[in-house]
Amino acid sequence: MKGISYSRYGGPDVLEYGEVKDPKVGPDSVLVKVRAAAVNPVDWKCRDGALHGVVDAVFPVVPGWDVSGVVVQPGPAVTEFAVGDEVIGYVREDFLSRGTFAEYVAAPVRTLARKPRNLSFEEAAGLPLAGLTAYQVLVHALEVKRGETVLVHAAAGGVGSLAVQIAAHLGARVIGTASERNHGFVRAVGGEPVSYGPGLAERVRGLAPEGVDAVFDTVGGEALTVSANLLAPEGRMASIADPDVVDFGGRYCWARPDAADLAKLVALAEQGAVAVHVAETFPLKRTADAQRRSQEGRTRGKLIVTVEWPEEEG
DSSP, rough: EEEBBSSSSGGGGOOOEEEEEOOOOOTTTTEEEEEEEEEEEHHHHHHHHTTTTTTTEEEEEEEOOEEEEEEEEETTTOOSSOTTTTTEEEESSSSEEOSSSSSEEEEEGGHHHHHHHHOOOHHHHHHHEEEEEEEEIIIIIOOOOOOEEEEEESSTBHHHHHHHHHHHHHTTTEEOOOOOHHHHHHTTTTEEOOSSSSSSHOOOOOHTTTTTEEEESSOOTTHHHHHTTEEEEEEEEEEOGGGGGGTTEEOOOOOOOOOOHHHHHHHHHHTSSSOOOOEEEEEGGGHHHHHHHHHHHOOOEEEEEEEEGGGGGO
């Protein structure tokens, strides 16, 4: 099959488009014909070796953890899905090798849910990793409750924009940091925007004089110090970007593949409570360009890689 792979750590130029090994379908997996795969910052962090101390790489690596597509072959033990089912998944293993930037991926059923009926394949591909990250931090780590005030950093990004929507659905008031050009977008997804930079603490205090109940950090560094000083007396903080959050009494979080949580996100999408904003799409052979765009760090919503199939093949 065709796919993207890299045989050494490095920049986007190490990514190659061409023939890659066909996946084997295990007993508890299904073979998914890929229609779209989302680009996430973790993809290029893995590619450049930044996570070498955390995740082993078995070269050549096919990158990518997000997918939307169609089941073409269930494994012998699978009863959850059948041929023709449209699915989405956060297909992360404990090592790097068999990813989603390819024509097919073998996905364990524990990583999958059915695709939201009201989302395109491109939109649906942007939901699993970013959505699970937002959902698991807000619901499991921060335990956000109705009536609380939540501060979300980088609220216009892929994770941040979903976090704003999920927090609002939970009944929270949401303040979101964003550049001036993205303030309208943050309002549209349910947040109250504030600008980054010097004076951030004062701007947030102007909206929440008694402090915020929870902080969802996606930036790290100085944002942790500022956020800690904005917490109400019983406030909580979690970060997906900086493990130093534990020094401030917070939690460092990684999203986990979880079929039940993913199914809840699908339900939220079908209710209209959560939408995925697709910033730009790229054909599979241009995955390197998509990762370059991601590394610029100014994307509103999600970047999506698509796999084109002849019409007669579906």
